[in-house]
Amino acid sequence: MTHHVRVVYCTQCAWMLRAAWIAQELLTTFQAELMGGGATLEPGTGGVFEVYADDELVWSRAADGGFPDIVALKRRVRDRIAPGRQLGHADRAAARAAGDGAGDGAAMG
């Protein structure tokens, strides 16, 4: 199944570069899932910074406050487009934070 992510960024705030960085991080980690779909960079205005996975909002600067930690963002995107997928570093970091010591899968994060 083909998937798609989208980063909407404010041009007035000059956030194209960080939007492009995030898009490339997601294209690298979710290369197989995004094959034939992809990552869209969408210029916007008014301080917008939003990330969508298959049109579901997974990060909003307004609602979540500021910019996403890339590892946390990948978990949110994974939960939407590749729920069974181990993210390696990202999952281990989350497991450590949760204090359960789990998450020794192969690193893909």
Add this chain to the structure above:
Amino acid sequence: MTHHVRVVYCTQCAWMLRAAWIAQELLTTFQAELMGGGATLEPGTGGVFEVYADDELVWSRAADGGFPDIVALKRRVRDRIAPGRQLGHADRAAARAAGDGAGDGAAMG
């Protein structure tokens, strides 16, 4: 009117970086035209490198041979999504090549 560009690149060839560069060049030059639409980076395979403007193919590595000169590519994208638009440097370079000395509009290229 909202417009959209798309760069399809071969992941096996590791062309994500040049695809992302081209997408950012187009987002910078055609910021107003791409507002609410955007630029999509689409992973592919088999040596593909294609650029679409509003779903019209404006560059194909297979048909055009290799990778686009960024200035020539912007003219092709402009002709599709912003036909009346002056591109400055890009148009002057084309005019010089054509030997007519025209093209002194404001630089936007």
